[in-house]
Amino acid sequence: MIMPILTGLRPGATQGAMRRVKFLLLAPAVLMGSGCVQVSAPDKPIEINLNINIRQEVVVRLQQDVKELIDKNPGVF
Protein backbone atom coordinates (compact mmCIF):
# COMPACT_ATOMS: atom_id res chain seq x y z
CA MET A 1 0.00 0.00 0.00
CA ILE A 2 1.48 3.24 -1.07
CA MET A 3 -1.36 5.72 -0.30
CA PRO A 4 -1.30 5.45 3.54
CA ILE A 5 2.40 6.03 3.50
CA LEU A 6 2.00 9.18 1.45
CA THR A 7 -0.74 10.83 3.51
CA GLY A 8 -0.98 8.90 6.74
CA LEU A 9 2.31 10.12 8.07
CA ARG A 10 1.54 13.77 7.30
CA PRO A 11 -1.70 14.67 9.07
CA GLY A 12 -1.01 18.38 8.67
CA ALA A 13 -1.41 18.21 4.91
CA THR A 14 -5.14 17.49 5.05
CA GLN A 15 -6.34 17.55 8.63
CA GLY A 16 -4.88 20.99 9.35
CA ALA A 17 -6.61 22.41 6.29
CA MET A 18 -9.92 20.86 7.31
CA ARG A 19 -9.63 22.37 10.77
CA ARG A 20 -9.21 25.81 9.20
CA VAL A 21 -12.19 25.26 6.88
CA LYS A 22 -14.28 24.22 9.87
CA PHE A 23 -13.27 27.37 11.71
CA LEU A 24 -14.05 29.57 8.73
CA LEU A 25 -17.49 28.02 8.33
CA LEU A 26 -18.31 28.34 12.01
CA ALA A 27 -17.22 31.96 12.43
CA PRO A 28 -20.03 33.56 10.33
CA ALA A 29 -22.66 31.48 12.12
CA VAL A 30 -21.43 32.65 15.51
CA LEU A 31 -21.15 36.28 14.41
CA MET A 32 -24.56 36.32 12.75
CA GLY A 33 -26.13 34.90 15.88
CA SER A 34 -24.77 37.68 18.06
CA GLY A 35 -24.99 40.48 15.46
CA CYS A 36 -28.77 40.51 15.03
CA VAL A 37 -30.74 43.18 16.86
CA GLN A 38 -33.73 41.58 18.50
CA VAL A 39 -36.83 43.74 18.35
CA SER A 40 -39.59 42.10 20.30
CA ALA A 41 -43.19 43.25 20.40
CA PRO A 42 -44.52 44.39 23.78
CA ASP A 43 -46.88 42.04 25.61
CA LYS A 44 -49.80 44.46 25.47
CA PRO A 45 -50.89 46.16 22.25
CA ILE A 46 -50.26 49.89 22.14
CA GLU A 47 -53.51 51.49 23.25
CA ILE A 48 -54.81 54.24 21.04
CA ASN A 49 -56.44 56.98 23.07
CA LEU A 50 -56.76 60.17 21.13
CA ASN A 51 -58.32 62.13 23.97
CA ILE A 52 -55.16 63.59 25.35
CA ASN A 53 -55.28 65.31 28.71
CA ILE A 54 -52.14 67.40 28.97
CA ARG A 55 -51.29 70.89 30.18
CA GLN A 56 -49.59 73.35 27.86
CA GLU A 57 -46.79 74.02 30.34
CA VAL A 58 -45.81 70.35 30.10
CA VAL A 59 -45.68 70.63 26.31
CA VAL A 60 -43.50 73.74 26.56
CA ARG A 61 -41.14 72.01 29.00
CA LEU A 62 -40.72 68.95 26.76
CA GLN A 63 -40.72 70.71 23.40
CA GLN A 64 -36.97 71.11 22.96
CA ASP A 65 -36.21 67.51 23.91
CA VAL A 66 -38.90 66.30 21.54
CA LYS A 67 -37.54 68.34 18.65
CA GLU A 68 -34.11 66.80 19.18
CA LEU A 69 -35.64 63.34 19.42
CA ILE A 70 -37.37 63.81 16.05
CA ASP A 71 -34.26 65.23 14.36
CA LYS A 72 -32.03 62.43 15.60
CA ASN A 73 -34.35 59.61 14.54
CA PRO A 74 -35.63 60.41 11.04
CA GLY A 75 -36.70 56.83 10.34
CA VAL A 76 -38.97 56.64 13.36
CA PHE A 77 -40.57 60.09 13.26
Add this chain to the structure above:
Amino acid sequence: MNRRLKLILAAGLTLGALTAGATAAYAMIQGDASATLRASGQAGEQADGYLGVVGSGSADLRAQVDAVNIKRRAYYTDLAAKRGAKIEEVAATTACELLRSKVVQGQYYRLSDGVWRQRDSAPVPLPGYCG
Protein backbone atom coordinates in the same frame (compact mmCIF):
# COMPACT_ATOMS: atom_id res chain seq x y z
CA MET B 1 2.70 35.92 10.26
CA ASN B 2 1.90 32.30 9.64
CA ARG B 3 -0.64 30.99 7.19
CA ARG B 4 -3.28 30.21 9.79
CA LEU B 5 -3.24 33.73 11.19
CA LYS B 6 -3.54 35.15 7.68
CA LEU B 7 -6.56 32.96 7.02
CA ILE B 8 -8.25 34.05 10.23
CA LEU B 9 -7.53 37.68 9.46
CA ALA B 10 -8.93 37.36 5.93
CA ALA B 11 -12.07 35.72 7.28
CA GLY B 12 -12.48 38.48 9.83
CA LEU B 13 -12.09 41.22 7.23
CA THR B 14 -14.58 39.55 4.89
CA LEU B 15 -17.11 39.18 7.65
CA GLY B 16 -16.61 42.76 8.74
CA ALA B 17 -17.28 43.99 5.23
CA LEU B 18 -20.37 41.79 4.94
CA THR B 19 -21.74 42.95 8.28
CA ALA B 20 -21.15 46.60 7.43
CA GLY B 21 -22.90 46.16 4.08
CA ALA B 22 -25.88 44.46 5.68
CA THR B 23 -26.13 47.18 8.33
CA ALA B 24 -26.04 49.92 5.70
CA ALA B 25 -28.71 48.17 3.66
CA TYR B 26 -30.87 47.76 6.75
CA ALA B 27 -30.47 51.46 7.59
CA MET B 28 -31.50 52.35 4.04
CA ILE B 29 -34.64 50.24 4.34
CA GLN B 30 -35.48 51.67 7.76
CA GLY B 31 -34.05 55.13 7.14
CA ASP B 32 -37.25 56.88 6.19
CA ALA B 33 -39.84 54.32 7.24
CA SER B 34 -42.28 56.76 8.84
CA ALA B 35 -41.91 59.36 6.06
CA THR B 36 -42.54 56.67 3.45
CA LEU B 37 -45.59 55.44 5.33
CA ARG B 38 -47.02 58.97 5.61
CA ALA B 39 -46.32 59.61 1.92
CA SER B 40 -48.08 56.40 0.90
CA GLY B 41 -51.36 57.84 2.15
CA GLN B 42 -52.08 54.54 3.90
CA ALA B 43 -50.81 55.72 7.26
CA GLY B 44 -51.00 59.02 9.06
CA GLU B 45 -49.99 60.88 12.19
CA GLN B 46 -52.23 60.77 15.23
CA ALA B 47 -52.63 63.21 18.12
CA ASP B 48 -51.38 60.51 20.49
CA GLY B 49 -47.88 60.54 18.97
CA TYR B 50 -48.17 57.29 17.03
CA LEU B 51 -48.69 56.41 13.39
CA GLY B 52 -52.10 55.00 12.51
CA VAL B 53 -53.36 52.97 9.58
CA VAL B 54 -55.79 54.96 7.43
CA GLY B 55 -58.69 52.64 6.61
CA SER B 56 -58.09 48.90 6.59
CA GLY B 57 -54.47 48.32 5.69
CA SER B 58 -52.83 45.09 4.66
CA ALA B 59 -51.19 42.89 7.25
CA ASP B 60 -47.81 43.97 5.91
CA LEU B 61 -48.67 47.66 6.25
CA ARG B 62 -49.96 47.16 9.79
CA ALA B 63 -46.74 45.34 10.65
CA GLN B 64 -44.68 48.26 9.33
CA VAL B 65 -46.74 50.78 11.31
CA ASP B 66 -46.48 48.63 14.44
CA ALA B 67 -42.71 48.40 14.00
CA VAL B 68 -42.39 52.19 13.88
CA ASN B 69 -44.74 52.63 16.84
CA ILE B 70 -42.85 50.14 18.99
CA LYS B 71 -39.68 52.18 18.41
CA ARG B 72 -41.52 55.43 19.15
CA ARG B 73 -42.88 53.98 22.36
CA ALA B 74 -39.35 53.07 23.41
CA TYR B 75 -38.08 56.61 22.73
CA TYR B 76 -41.06 58.16 24.54
CA THR B 77 -40.54 55.90 27.54
CA ASP B 78 -36.87 56.79 27.68
CA LEU B 79 -37.40 60.55 27.44
CA ALA B 80 -40.28 60.46 29.93
CA ALA B 81 -38.05 58.75 32.47
CA LYS B 82 -35.27 61.29 31.90
CA ARG B 83 -37.58 64.29 32.34
CA GLY B 84 -39.90 62.93 35.00
CA ALA B 85 -42.88 63.16 32.67
CA LYS B 86 -45.57 60.69 31.66
CA ILE B 87 -45.06 58.67 28.48
CA GLU B 88 -48.37 60.07 27.15
CA GLU B 89 -47.14 63.62 27.74
CA VAL B 90 -43.95 63.06 25.77
CA ALA B 91 -45.96 61.31 23.04
CA ALA B 92 -48.53 64.11 22.81
CA THR B 93 -45.80 66.76 22.68
CA THR B 94 -44.12 64.82 19.88
CA ALA B 95 -47.45 64.64 18.07
CA CYS B 96 -47.68 68.45 18.19
CA GLU B 97 -44.31 68.68 16.45
CA LEU B 98 -45.05 65.93 13.92
CA LEU B 99 -48.43 67.44 13.01
CA ARG B 100 -46.78 70.82 12.69
CA SER B 101 -43.69 69.91 10.68
CA LYS B 102 -43.93 66.41 9.20
CA VAL B 103 -47.46 66.09 7.86
CA VAL B 104 -47.36 67.78 4.47
CA GLN B 105 -50.13 68.63 2.06
CA GLY B 106 -52.06 65.56 0.91
CA GLN B 107 -51.04 63.43 3.91
CA TYR B 108 -53.36 62.17 6.63
CA TYR B 109 -53.74 63.02 10.31
CA ARG B 110 -56.20 62.17 13.07
CA LEU B 111 -57.04 64.32 16.09
CA SER B 112 -59.13 63.64 19.18
CA ASP B 113 -62.36 63.25 17.18
CA GLY B 114 -60.91 60.07 15.66
CA VAL B 115 -61.58 61.11 12.07
CA TRP B 116 -58.85 60.81 9.45
CA ARG B 117 -58.40 64.05 7.57
CA GLN B 118 -56.19 64.92 4.63
CA ARG B 119 -54.09 68.02 5.02
CA ASP B 120 -54.75 70.71 2.45
CA SER B 121 -52.63 73.80 1.78
CA ALA B 122 -53.36 75.12 5.29
CA PRO B 123 -51.36 73.85 8.29
CA VAL B 124 -52.85 71.04 10.40
CA PRO B 125 -55.13 72.59 13.07
CA LEU B 126 -53.23 71.72 16.25
CA PRO B 127 -54.83 70.79 19.59
CA GLY B 128 -54.99 73.70 22.06
CA TYR B 129 -52.28 72.33 24.35
CA CYS B 130 -49.70 72.34 21.55
CA GLY B 131 -49.13 76.05 22.07
